[in-house]
Amino acid sequence: MPSLLRAAPTGKPVRVGGTLSLTGFLAQTAAIHKIAAEMMVEEINGRNGLLGRPVEYVLLDDQSKPEMARSLYEKLITVDKVDLIQGPYATAPILAAMGVAQRYGKVMIQSSMGIPKLQTYDRAFPATPFGSEPDKTYPNVILDAMASIPTPPRTMVVLTSKFPSAQFMAKGMQKEAEGRGVKVLLYLEYESGNHDFGAIAARLKEANPDFLWVGSLGLESNLLLEALRKLDYAPKNHFHLYPAPGPLALSPDGDRALCSTFLEPDEPFMSRPGMKRFAAEFKERAAKINLPYTTIDAQACGMISEWQMLETAVNAAGSLEDAKIAAWLKAHKVDTVFGRLRFDGPYNHGDAAQLIKQVQNKEWKVVWPKEFAAPGIKLIAS
Known part of the structure; x- marks a missing residue:
């Protein structure tokens, strides 16, 4: 029986912009998010990309400063003209970026905003199961x-x-x-x-x-x-x-x-789809840049979940339009490394799953x- 071949993404790249704290006091943890994001971009492009088009990740350094994150997301949207955005790491930069996303009506998926009640923007979605309280x-x-x-x-x-x-x-x-x-x-x-x-x-x-x-x-x-x-x-x-x-x-x-x-x-987490592959890939990449701890964890998986949500929602909605992507997420659940997430609770949050x-x-x-x-x-x- 012939093997099934999946078409490689072609055409104009879908540009996804975001920031991470590559320098400053949050840099040690943001480095983990960067590795996970790069893993996921390659993984998505190894499938069918977004809507059959390759993904290009436009990543900028917010220096662990909320005011810098705010300026850079403005730049990503108005100057770099990215198609979509992803959230940064940590609550203060996320809140700064969220204000910009709201001004332009952009969907923003984030993995580490620890004050859910401040996520009042209807097109902001959590990729980690913090729960609403x-x-x-x-x-x-x-x-x-x-x-x-x-x-x-x-x-x-x-x-x-x-x-x-x-x-x-x-x-x-x-x-x-x-x-x-x-x-x-x-x-x-x-x-x-x-x-x-x-x-x-x-x-x-x-x-x-x-x-x-x-x-x-x-x-x-x-x-x-x-x-x-x-x-x-x-x-x-x-x-x-x-x-x-x-x-x-x-x-x-x-x-x-x-x-x-x-x-x-x-x-029981390694039995979830893709986890063994993600863990091995993260270990290899972390070792190459001399991270002191090369074991995948919830920080890395938060970023993996962000990209799983984006890939699922864009392809299921069949559109890069933020309104359509947001509407799809609010009405559906998404399978991620954290399990099946829902977004129909307070502040677009679902169930809490703290360990x-x-x-x-x-x-x-x-x-x-x-x-x-x-x-x-x-x-x-x-």
Whole structure:
């Protein structure tokens, strides 16, 4: 029986524009998104492209600055004349880009906007299953996990960056913890991109909480834990919101650190369509650019999901018109690496699917809820 040949995309490229924080304090994590985006562009072009045309990815550096993201999306739409856009990494740049997208009526799919209630633009869609109220669902998944250990924490400190989504989640963590009887000894904030955690570390050591929750981004968690080590103090049980996954996992201070996730490269997630291929391809590409941690994770998969949504919606709608693409997404579900996503809930969000992972032997492993834990892995309390 002859093999079925799929026609290669031909004709004028479909230009898809976006920014990532290739420099600045978000660069460690944005590098992961860049690899995943490039993987997906090649994958889509290896099929039938978008509407039979090849995809050209126009990527610019927003330098981890929302105001730069705003200017660059304006440029992408009005000067570069891209056909479609994709969202950047992190809440502040996403919100800046979303304002531009709304002005021009562009669909914007994004993977990491942590404050869903601010996604009021009807043509903005999440590619990661945060759910519509992560300030409630995230903290309670964490508190459920902590309630399962032999000595559940009775006290905690909430420390957070002033980055919008981190503050939002920190306030939620404080409220939910107090509602469940965990005493919040301190609520502290620091400037985004902070490098000096000495004074904060001294206050944490003095408070000595049973549980430390850190609303961090990028390398902030590494710097905090280093500052604590210099004081001969290690937090008992500690959670980090959005750290650079590789540096924290490989750090001598990162052992047993907890973090949020939506999947990791173990079962049951590796049985999802394409995951084994994505994991192998990501590892190869990450090694080539000397990323310290070459294992695929939820950050990379957020960008994969973005492109899966775009490819599915454009080809199913049969159009590059933003109105038609948005209408199709609102009325349908899309199969992604995160499972089947729907967009008919508040702020175009669907179901929440937060998980907790932990560094064990310098690798991130899902530990909670138990039914999603990696085979043979369980939460280790400090």
